[in-house]
Amino acid sequence: MTTPLRLGIAGLGTVGTGTVKIVQRMANRLTARAGRPIAISAVSARTRDKNRGVSLSAYAWEDDPVALATRDDVDVFVELMGGSDGPALAATRAALKAGKHVVTANKAMLAIHGQELAELAEAQGVTIRFEAAVAGGIPVIKALGESLAANQVTRVLGVMNGTCNYILTRMESAGLTYDEVFAEADALGYLEADPTLDVGGIDAGHKLALLAALAFGTQVDFKGIEIEGIEQVSIEDIEQAADMGFRIKLLGVAQMTGRGLEQRMSPCLVPATSPLGQLEGATNMVVLEGDAVRRIVLSGPGAGEGPTASAVMGDVMDLARGLRLPVFGQPATTLLPAASAVAAGAAPFYLRMRLQDKPGALAKIAAVLGDEGISIDRMRQREHTEPSATVLIVTHKATRAAIDAAIGGMRGTGVLVDEPVAIRIEDV
Amino acid sequence: MTTPLRLGIAGLGTVGTGTVKIVQRMANRLTARAGRPIAISAVSARTRDKNRGVSLSAYAWEDDPVALATRDDVDVFVELMGGSDGPALAATRAALKAGKHVVTANKAMLAIHGQELAELAEAQGVTIRFEAAVAGGIPVIKALGESLAANQVTRVLGVMNGTCNYILTRMESAGLTYDEVFAEADALGYLEADPTLDVGGIDAGHKLALLAALAFGTQVDFKGIEIEGIEQVSIEDIEQAADMGFRIKLLGVAQMTGRGLEQRMSPCLVPATSPLGQLEGATNMVVLEGDAVRRIVLSGPGAGEGPTASAVMGDVMDLARGLRLPVFGQPATTLLPAASAVAAGAAPFYLRMRLQDKPGALAKIAAVLGDEGISIDRMRQREHTEPSATVLIVTHKATRAAIDAAIGGMRGTGVLVDEPVAIRIEDV
Numbered sequence: 097m098t099t100p101l102r103l104g105i106a107g108l109g110t111v112g113t114g115t116v117k118i119v120q121r122m123a124n125r126l127t128a129r130a131g132r133p134i135a136i137s138a139v140s141a142r143t144r145d146k147n148r149g150v151s152l153s154a155y156a157w158e159d160d161p162v163a164l165a166t167r168d169d170v171d172v173f174v175e176l177m178g179g180s181d182g183p184a185l186a187a188t189r190a191a192l193k194a195g196k197h198v199v200t201a202n203k204a205m206l207a208i209h210g211q212e213l214a215e216l217a218e219a220q221g222v223t224i225r226f227e228a229a230v231a232g233g234i235p236v237i238k239a240l241g242e243s244l245a246a247n248q249v250t251r252v253l254g255v256m257n258g259t260c261n262y263i264l265t266r267m268e269s270a271g272l273t274y275d276e277v278f279a280e281a282d283a284l285g286y287l288e289a290d291p292t293l294d295v296g297g298i299d300a301g302h303k304l305a306l307l308a309a310l311a312f313g314t315q316v317d318f319k320g321i322e323i324e325g326i327e328q329v330s331i332e333d334i335e336q337a338a339d340m341g342f343r344i345k346l347l348g349v350a351q352m353t354g355r356g357l358e359q360r361m362s363p364c365l366v367p368a369t370s371p372l373g374q375l376e377g378a379t380n381m382v383v384l385e386g387d388a389v390r391r392i393v394l395s396g397p398g399a400g401e402g403p404t405a406s407a408v409m410g411d412v413m414d415l416a417r418g419l420r421l422p423v424f425g426q427p428a429t430t431l432l433p434a435a436s437a438v439a440a441g442a443a444p445f446y447l448r449m450r451l452q453d454k455p456g457a458l459a460k461i462a463a464v465l466g467d468e469g470i471s472i473d474r475m476r477q478r479e480h481t482e483p484s485a486t487v488l489i490v491t492h493k494a495t496r497a498a499i500d501a502a503i504g505g506m507r508g509t510g511v512l513v514d515e516p517v518a519i520r521i522e523d524v
Numbered sequence: 525m526t527t528p529l530r531l532g533i534a535g536l537g538t539v540g541t542g543t544v545k546i547v548q549r550m551a552n553r554l555t556a557r558a559g560r561p562i563a564i565s566a567v568s569a570r571t572r573d574k575n576r577g578v579s580l581s582a583y584a585w586e587d588d589p590v591a592l593a594t595r596d597d598v599d600v601f602v603e604l605m606g607g608s609d610g611p612a613l614a615a616t617r618a619a620l621k622a623g624k625h626v627v628t629a630n631k632a633m634l635a636i637h638g639q640e641l642a643e644l645a646e647a648q649g650v651t652i653r654f655e656a657a658v659a660g661g662i663p664v665i666k667a668l669g670e671s672l673a674a675n676q677v678t679r680v681l682g683v684m685n686g687t688c689n690y691i692l693t694r695m696e697s698a699g700l701t702y703d704e705v706f707a708e709a710d711a712l713g714y715l716e717a718d719p720t721l722d723v724g725g726i727d728a729g730h731k732l733a734l735l736a737a738l739a740f741g742t743q744v745d746f747k748g749i750e751i752e753g754i755e756q757v758s759i760e761d762i763e764q765a766a767d768m769g770f771r772i773k774l775l776g777v778a779q780m781t782g783r784g785l786e787q788r789m790s791p792c793l794v795p796a797t798s799p800l801g802q803l804e805g806a807t808n809m810v811v812l813e814g815d816a817v818r819r820i821v822l823s824g825p826g827a828g829e830g831p832t833a834s835a836v837m838g839d840v841m842d843l844a845r846g847l848r849l850p851v852f853g854q855p856a857t858t859l860l861p862a863a864s865a866v867a868a869g870a871a872p873f874y875l876r877m878r879l880q881d882k883p884g885a886l887a888k889i890a891a892v893l894g895d896e897g898i899s900i901d902r903m904r905q906r907e908h909t910e911p912s913a914t915v916l917i918v919t920h921k922a923t924r925a926a927i928d929a930a931i932g933g934m935r936g937t938g939v940l941v942d943e944p945v946a947i948r949i950e951d952v
Contacts, residue, residue: 118674118816128741128854129673227671233817235663235671243655243663245557246546246837313556371823374802388546388834389661389824395799396820406816409674419847426556 100133101416102169104196106161106187107176108141111201111228113148114405115174120150126409130416137169165191172197172415174408180204192216192224199411201228201404207302210309210316214428224423225411230303231256231380233403234396235410240310240384241425247386249311251351253524257300258378258398259286260326260346264363265376268334268343274327296325300348301361307382308350308359309424309431316424317357317434324362333517336448336488337365340474343373347522349440356435364522365446371395372524383524442493443523444473449506449516450484457511458487464505470494484513490521528561529844530597532624534589534615535604536569539629539656541576542833543602548578554837558844565597593619600625600843602836608632620644620652627839629656629832635730638737638744642856652851653839658731659684659808661831662824663838668738668812669853675814677739679779681952685728686806686826687714688754688774692791693804696762696771702755724753728776729789735810736778736787737852737859744852745785745862752790761945764876764916765793768902771801775950777868784863792950793874799823800952811952870921871951872901877934877944878912885939886915892933898922912941918949 103119105112119126119136126134138156140163158164165173165187173191175198177184184205191198192213200206206213206226217224227237231254240249255261259281266277278295281287293299305318326346334344342365350359366373371393375381380398385391397403424431451457458477465472474490491499499518506512531547533540547554547564554562566584568591586592593601593615601619603626605612612633619626620641628634634641634654645652655665659682668677683689687709694705706723709715721727733746754774762772770793778787794801799821803809808826813819825831852859879885886905893900902918919927927946934940 114816122674122676125676125741126674128858131850131855234820235667238666238671239663242842243666243838244834245841246550246554247834248550248553313553371799371802374799386834388542388830388837390828390831392662392822392824394820394822397818400818402816403818406672406675406814409816410671413673414670417847417849419845421845422559427559430556 098132100135101130101412102135102137102171103174103412104138104164104167104170105136105174105176106140106164107178108139108148109176110401111404111408112141112176113150114401115176115408116150116152118405118409126413130413132416134412134416138164138167140164161187162190165196166194170196172199172412174412175200175202176408178202178204180208185209188213189216192220192222195220195222197222197415198224199408199415200224200226201408203229203299203302203306207305207316207318210306210424211428211431214423217423218428223420225414226306227411228404228407230306231382232396232398232400233406234380234382234394234398236307236382236394237310239392239394240307241421244384244386244389245425247388249384249386251349251385252307252311252382253347253349253522254380254382255345255372255375256303256348256380256382256398257294257346258380259294260300261375262286262378263295264326264329264334264344264346267331268338271331273331274329295327297323297346297361300346304348304350304359304361308357308434311350312352312357313426313431314357314434315431317359320357320359320434322360322362322440326363329363330517333448333519337446338368340488340490341368342366342446342521343368344519345372345375347372349522353438353441356438358438358440360440362520364520366522366524370524440496440520442495444493444521445491445499446519446521447489447491447516448486450486450513452511452513453483453485454511460509460511461487461506464509465491465502467505468498468502470498470502496520526560528563529558529840530563530565530599531602531840532566532592532595532598532600533564533602533604534568534592535606536567536576537604538829539832539836540569540604541578542829543604543836544578544580546833546837554841558841560844562840562844566592566595568592589615590618593624594622598624600627600840602840603628603630604836606630606632608636613637616641617644620648620650623648623650625650625843626652627836627843628652628654629836631657631727631730631734635733635744635746638734638852639856639859642851645851646856651848653842654734655839656832656835658734659810660824660826660828661834662808662810662822662826664735664810664822665738667820667822668735669849672812672814672817673853675816677812677814679777679813680735680739680810681775681777681950682808682810683773683800683803684731684776684808684810684826685722685774686808687722688728689803690714690806691723692754692757692762692772692774695759696766699759701759702757723755725751725774725789728774732776732778732787732789736785736862739778740780740785741854741859742785742862743859745787748785748787748862750788750790750868754791757791758945761876761947765874766796768904768916768918769796770794770874770949771796772947773800773803775800777950781866781869784866786866786868788868790948792948794950794952798952868924868948870923872921872949873919873927874947874949875917875919875944876914878914878941880939880941881911881913888937888939889915889934892937893919893930895933896926896930898926898930
């Protein structure tokens with residue numbers, strides 16, 4: 097089979113340019129490994145005249161990505177524009193309708209329109225590959241959809257946003273507040289144009305929604321995710337948690353429960369000695385748990401030109417070699433609706449509160465916890481000089497609802513100096 | 525496509541039985557995900573009458589694995605007998621000649637006969653899949669051969685033998701000697717019938733040979749691996765290394781150098797804070813480095829019924845879904861001979877020696893190192909009461925040949941109490 101596989105690449109930012117570079121640099125190797133050449137027919141981007149450090153003169157240029165996606169000389173539409181709607185969505189739909197396979201890094205588009213696009217692709221006899229959309233160069237989509245295909249997946253969890261993990265680990269190592277590290281990251285150009293997508297947990301939530309669909313055979317259900325960003329994480333909690341053997345991570349967790357699919361993306365305490373607890377900087381880590389495989393851990397760069405382009409090209413190579421899988425591992429029409437917005441199950445919680453320094457204050461707090469059926473695993477009150485005392489409590493397993501009720505009850509005791517903090521402790 | 529994919533499974537030990545269990549337990553899911561049923565036509569094992577905790581009555585029985593492998597109602601021969609030659613090899617050859625795909629967990633057979641078998645498979649238009657042969661449930665073969673297909677792989681390294689890592693971490697945590705932990709593991713039934721395959725580094729070497737072929741497009745070259753087992757690792761070195769921030773691991777490393785393919789499997793010091801340094805117990809970990817992806821780390825259970833059967837069934841699912849890749853990622857006839865037995869490049873070394881406690885002893889040792897062009901990064905001599913002093917040295921980069929020459933020179937100084945220990949420090 098020596099017919100080349102012909103790509104149309106839309107979006108020539110970091111990842112698009114990186115993809116073009118690999119096709120050019122590795123031509124012989126790609127041919128040897130795919131059994132056929134990988135060629136670029138045409139490219140498209142917002143701006144044509146821009147030095148991208150790579151020659152595009154051998155490729156046709158299209159101003160309109162829809163025109164690119166439907167060209168006769170394109171077999172695979174490589175969508176690297178981003179954005180959940182707009183041109184990316186229009187061009188992806190057009191490509192599928194024209195019978196082209198799609199390779200994309202666009203987690204937002206698939207998290208929101210994944211079901212529609214998968215059904216469209218499969219009706220047209222083509223597929224959508226999206227390894228680059230989750231955790232950059234880490235082959236988590238392939239591991240979940242292919243390697244673990246014979247497992248009943250029990251839980252998927254991980255740190256899937258490098259910016260958030262960078263901010264949290266930098267806060268801890270430098271003893272800085274969230275606002276200070278945010279400003280620092282901004283000055284260094286580490287933040288996206290709209291940083292709330294990252295720090296608000298939205299971007300990581302998009303990724304989690306895709307993993308959950310693949311893991312549990314459910315329709316992508318981004319709206320069903322309980323999302324909380326890292327904006328409220330304080331340096332004090334990071335330090336107190338560290339002192340008790342934990343680190344705070346923006347953790348995504350998806351698991352199938354008797355009540356339906358539970359999906360959440362929120363700051364959690366994890367044991368400092370666990371692989372997730374040891375994760376530094378912008379690295380991503382995903383843990384996959386299945387009934388047969390037990391637990392595998394994958395980590396690596398979650399973003400960047402090379403790693404993301406590597407994932408894009410892995411998908412391209414799969415298509416060149418003839419792999420044709422349903423988008424989410426089984427036909428899209430057989431995916432079950434996820435029973436949305438299932439509240440998270442019980443877990444231990446970390447509680448931090450400041451109490452007035454007067455007799456009986458702690459007893460009142462303990463009584464309120466007892467009233468809500470929450471038992472205390474560990475408690476710590478430090479020596480202090482101010483007229484208030486910081487108390488740290490690690491509870492036994494409790495639901496978030498019980499914790500919230502207890503915090504309500506604490507307010508009624510009149511011994512709180514300020515609002516208590518409650519963070520879930522995840523068993524990783 | 526509703527034609528079932530029909531398996532013939534030879535070998536009903538832990539992994540074979542685990543594979544049968546998955547096929548039975550997950551029938552509906554496998555059909556949904558593969559788009560066709562996965563069926564078992566026939567099985568074979570040494571002993572027919574044995575309670576394996578799973579019903580085999582629905583399958584034909586063959587005493588002879590060759591007969592099983594060539595049955596008309598078998599599409600895929602699943603070889604789980606083990607052994608580099610004998611029945612496993614005979615049945616695998618027979619299966620390929622009969623135009624059957626092969627799925628195997630047999631690292632020894634492929635490390636020794638991989639080139640011949642791959643050429644035979646490809647001449648017959650079938651393939652051999654072997655995810656289960658390396659690192660159990662961790663999808664390292666898929667990651668290297670598919671996800672990183674567009675990378676120039678620069679280095680592959682890892683801990684690939686759970687027994688050795690268990691012994692080394694147990695020595696450290698319990699402060700026991702190698703012989704003590706070996707006896708303990710033997711009593712607990714953790715060791716293979718021939719434990720030298722594990723502790724001698726042979727089993728891990730077989731796995732490294734397969735990874736190297738896939739990573740570098742070279743013919744499998746098990747004989748080209750520099751292998752050293754863990755039998756000589758002393759508790760004293762484990763403790764001294766720990767004290768200097770290192771842990772000792774049986775580490776496999778394959779990298780392409782200007783001189784050819786360098787492959788080694790030997791005890792190495794790695795930083796205690798690195799992912800490899802933190803690896804505990806029987807877990808395996810493989811690090812893949814490529815020009816685009818930079819570095820990904822995969823870890824998980826390297827053995828056991830569930831994880832290994834999960835990998836076997838991942839391969840079966842790939843075949844059911846129509847994936848047809850060359851055995852080692854590109855046609856076997858295009859794999860280049862590995863320039864064998866390339867000596868390892870320079871690295872820092874850890875040296876431990878006991879010196880007579882007399883003036884000038886250390887100066888003589890330092891002079892010998894200087895004569896061989898080896899410079900000292902760190903040195904440590906502890907307070908001591910005996911008439912000899914233990915000296916620890918971390919060198920700057922040096923070749924093993926220079927280190928060996930220096931040790932020869934040290935012997936001539938007359939200040940050594942016993943034979944120095946030299947262990948490579950790997951940059952992980």
